[in-house]
Amino acid sequence: xxxxxxxxxxxxxxxxxxxxxxxxxxxxxxxxxxxxxxxxxxxxxxxxxxxxxxxxxxxxxxxxxxxxxxxxxxxxxxxxxxxxxxxxxxxxxxxxxxxxxxxxxxxxxxxxxxxxxxxxxxxxxxxxxxxxxxxxxxxxxxxxxxxxxxxxxxxxxxxxxxxxxxxxxxxxxxxxxxxxxxxxxxxxxxxxxxxxxxxxxxxxxxxxxxxxxxxxxxxxxxxxxxxxxxxxxxxxxxxxxxxxxxxxxxxxxxxxxxxxxxxxxxxxxxxxxxxxxxxxxxxxxxxxxxxxxxxxxxxxxxxxxxxxxxxxxxxxxxxxxxxxxxxxxxxxxxx
Amino acid sequence: xxxxxxxxxxxxxxxxxxxxxxxxxxxxxxxxxxxxxxxxxxxxxxxxxxxxxxxxxxxxxxxxxxxxxxxxxxxxxxxxxxxxxxxxxxxxxxxxxxxxxxxxxxxxxxxxxxxxxxxxxxxxxxxxxxxxxxxxxxxxxxxxxxxxxxxxxxxxxxxxxxxxxxxxxxxxxxxxxxxxxxxxxxxxxxxxxxxxxxxxxxxxxxxxxxxxxxxxxxxxxxxxxxxxxxxxxxxxxxxxxxxxxxxxxxxxxxxxxxxxxxxxxxxxxxxxxxxxxxxxxxxxxxxxxxxxxxxxxxxxxxxxxxxxxxxxxxxxxxxxxxxxxxxxxxxxxxx
Numbered sequence: 001x002x003x004x005x006x007x008x009x010x011x012x013x014x015x016x017x018x019x020x021x022x023x024x025x026x027x028x029x030x031x032x033x034x035x036x037x038x039x040x041x042x043x044x045x046x047x048x049x050x051x052x053x054x055x056x057x058x059x060x061x062x063x064x065x066x067x068x069x070x071x072x073x074x075x076x077x078x079x080x081x082x083x084x085x086x087x088x089x090x091x092x093x094x095x096x097x098x099x100x101x102x103x104x105x106x107x108x109x110x111x112x113x114x115x116x117x118x119x120x121x122x123x124x125x126x127x128x129x130x131x132x133x134x135x136x137x138x139x140x141x142x143x144x145x146x147x148x149x150x151x152x153x154x155x156x157x158x159x160x161x162x163x164x165x166x167x168x169x170x171x172x173x174x175x176x177x178x179x180x181x182x183x184x185x186x187x188x189x190x191x192x193x194x195x196x197x198x199x200x201x202x203x204x205x206x207x208x209x210x211x212x213x214x215x216x217x218x219x220x221x222x223x224x225x226x227x228x229x230x231x232x233x234x235x236x237x238x239x240x241x242x243x244x245x246x247x248x249x250x251x252x253x254x255x256x257x258x259x260x261x262x263x264x265x266x267x268x269x270x271x272x273x274x275x276x277x278x279x280x281x282x283x284x285x286x287x288x289x290x291x292x293x294x295x296x297x298x299x300x301x302x303x304x305x306x307x308x309x310x311x312x313x314x315x316x317x318x319x320x321x322x323x324x325x326x327x328x329x330x331x332x333x334x335x
Numbered sequence: 336x337x338x339x340x341x342x343x344x345x346x347x348x349x350x351x352x353x354x355x356x357x358x359x360x361x362x363x364x365x366x367x368x369x370x371x372x373x374x375x376x377x378x379x380x381x382x383x384x385x386x387x388x389x390x391x392x393x394x395x396x397x398x399x400x401x402x403x404x405x406x407x408x409x410x411x412x413x414x415x416x417x418x419x420x421x422x423x424x425x426x427x428x429x430x431x432x433x434x435x436x437x438x439x440x441x442x443x444x445x446x447x448x449x450x451x452x453x454x455x456x457x458x459x460x461x462x463x464x465x466x467x468x469x470x471x472x473x474x475x476x477x478x479x480x481x482x483x484x485x486x487x488x489x490x491x492x493x494x495x496x497x498x499x500x501x502x503x504x505x506x507x508x509x510x511x512x513x514x515x516x517x518x519x520x521x522x523x524x525x526x527x528x529x530x531x532x533x534x535x536x537x538x539x540x541x542x543x544x545x546x547x548x549x550x551x552x553x554x555x556x557x558x559x560x561x562x563x564x565x566x567x568x569x570x571x572x573x574x575x576x577x578x579x580x581x582x583x584x585x586x587x588x589x590x591x592x593x594x595x596x597x598x599x600x601x602x603x604x605x606x607x608x609x610x611x612x613x614x615x616x617x618x619x620x621x622x623x624x625x626x627x628x629x630x631x632x633x634x635x636x637x638x639x640x641x642x643x644x645x646x647x648x649x650x651x652x653x654x655x656x657x658x659x660x661x662x663x664x665x666x667x668x669x670x
Contacts, residue, residue, distance in 0.1 A: 001406065001409065001433075002409075002460045003409075003433055003460070004460070005457065005458035005459075005460050005461070007457070008457070046651055048647060048648065048651065049651070049653075071336065074336065074337075074338075075519055079438065081419075082645065082647075083418045083419075083645040083646070083647060084416075084418075084438065084440065084643070084644065084645035084648075085438045085643075086643065086644060086645045086647070086648045086653075089522055089643035089644075089656050089658075090643070090648060090653060090656065092522070093522035093523075093524065093643075093656050096521055096522075097521065098336075098338055098518075098519035098520065098521055099519065099520065099521060099522050099658060100437070100439075100446065100450065100519055100660075101437065101438045101439050101446075101643070101658075102435070102436065102437050102438060103414065103419065103420045103436045103437060103438040104435075104436050105419065111435065111436075115435065115450060115453075117457075118450075118453050118454045118457040118458070119453045119457075121457040122340070122342070122343070122452075122453040122454075122456040122457040123340035123453070124340075125337045125338070125339070125340050126340070143647075183433075184410055184433035184434065184435055185433065185434065186431055186432065186433055186434060187424055187427070187428035187431075187434050188428075189428065308419070308420075308421065308424035308425070308428075308436070309419065309421060309424075310417065310418040310419035310421045311418070312383060312417075312418060312421070312478075313383065313419075313421045313425060316381055316383065316384070318384075318421075318425060321424050321425065321428050323424075323434060323436075325435075
């Protein structure tokens with residue numbers, strides 16, 4: 001089966017922004033974030049609405065880097081981790097932009113960019129699109145596990161859900177950083193029902209997508225500058241490293257993971273690294289897109305990784321499924 | 336802003352199937368369903384897994400009406416109402432088809448078909464795509480409200496969440512029923528936080544999309560055979576009727592609602608009609624697509640309607656937001 005689509009229409013990133021909270025500012029990328037709120041509240045009364053507001057702020061900052069206003073955006077694709085994705089619909093409703101909600105767990109960032117690119121490519125009516133991804137530590141913890149006030153003990157394989165958002169403006173036409181290819185992910189059984197080891201469950205999906213991409217493209221893994229996964233964290237990244245080193249030698253040397261870049265484990269007790277769909281979205285916006293724009297990176301495969309499960313499915317003994325959609329990003333300076 | 340996209344590539348429905356439960360078989364469309372399980376369990380141990388199985392059955396029956404197998408499908412777009420959409424990811428993982436999860440509440444059917452059409456239109460690699468939508472009464476009730484065993488009293492404006500699934504195979508090329516246009520919906524404030532009156536909240540979104548469509552297309556509402564909404568039910572349909580009669584005269588005479596077609600209120604105590612994203616999906620598959628295939632209907636605007644909210648957002652006093660993406664379906668016999 002052929003899975004890689006080369007996008008016919010040139011599509012580039014016209015603007016992007018990363019927004020975070022207290023831990024994100026303290027982390028190694030803190031100074032690269034466009035905006036961080038040390039209280040994680042963004043001026044709101046609940047964590048859930050704070051997440052919605054964070055998405056709004058990210059979209060506004062991304063727009064502020066272009067000459068566009070909300071009414072210029074033809075389609076908004078967004079997702080988050082809250083039940084029924086209410087952070088996206090509740091946070092972004094007031095703009096009046098045609099809206100498409102997606103759910104891909106922590107694969108949301110890549111899935112939203114891929115979907116948006118497909119719509120822009122398909123529809124001549126669409127020139128500008130926006131993609132927004134958010135996650136909030138306090139909203140996610142009390143929904144998926146226990147409220148943080150409970151002080152539950154975290155296991156060593158657990159990851160820290162980031163309070164972070166990434167917003168992206170895609171535009172038809174040539175630009176500094178191009179989105180040139182996409183490949184939807186397949187659902188891969190993570191062979192575990194341990195909700196505190198999602199990185200381990202997702203590693204197999206990332207491996208599946210990376211192998212499928214190079215098998216179909218015929219490219220050598222060393223020909224790309226980076227293969228970036230979303231939030232495998234330490235445990236998942238180690239599994240992926242071993243799998244790649246054995247089955248696709250060279251690819252493991254190009255691999256990095258957003259979940260390992262957001263926090264400094266010597267100072268921030270994140271355990272196995274960062275998770276949450278805001279992780280890959282914010283790290284893409286504040287680190288990799290600027291490096292592609294400057295030409296420091298030329299060709300990047302970007303795979304946000306999602307753990308498809310719910311608290312109910314885990315209680316019912318179901319396995320966690322992983323998915324890793326892939327997009328290819330290229331710098332105009334290095335093509 | 337131009338919002339209607341005319342799809343460049345001809346895309347048609349190659350196969351479709353409707354699956355339901357006990358109430359759906361007893362309803363006016365019961366005999367048109369491809370398969371119904373009077374126990375609502377589909378051979379599974381939990382309602383949640385029963386919903387996942389229902390989606391699998393629907394996809395298999397839809398495929399059985401074509402000459403295709405799972406490995407021929409290039410992309411699967413699916414969604415449901417369970418938290419984190421686990422009915423879709425858990426039910427459809429084993430096929431190994433590249434997967435895109437969406438969340439549009441009860442607008443899922445239209446959203447999935449629109450998204451799938453965009454990908455097929457954009458990517459020459461994609462010939463066949465599948466879209467699956469499910470909802471299950473017992474899974475939804477215990478997640479959104481209370482377990483049905485609790486026997487909570489329902490208010491007159493409440494709707495009955497259907498146990499139903501619709502699966503659709505889209506194929507590039509000409510065929511009996513074509514998907515010719517799509518228009519993403521905007522998020523519209525339903526001006527209520529009453530989770531037992533979702534039809535009322537969604538009516539404004541349907542009105543917004545219908546008006547936007549005719550304003551942009553310049554077509555007379557009487558030129559289409561039907562304007563089908565998803566699950567406004569009795570309350571929402573009455574609101575929409577009054578709005579259309581006043582602002583877009585003629586359109587109200589073309590309107591019908593899947594939520595009013597699934598159950599017989601004289602025998603089935605559904606209150607304001609059916610809801611749940613399986614409602615519009617199954618009614619499209621078992622009623623409107625066959626009528627378009629035979630030429631009995633020629634031009635149909637189909638808008639599944641979604642209520643974007645979560646139990647948490649309602650408890651926190653937030654309003655319900657509505658969304659109504661639109662697709663245009665045309666019969667080859669009447670074009």
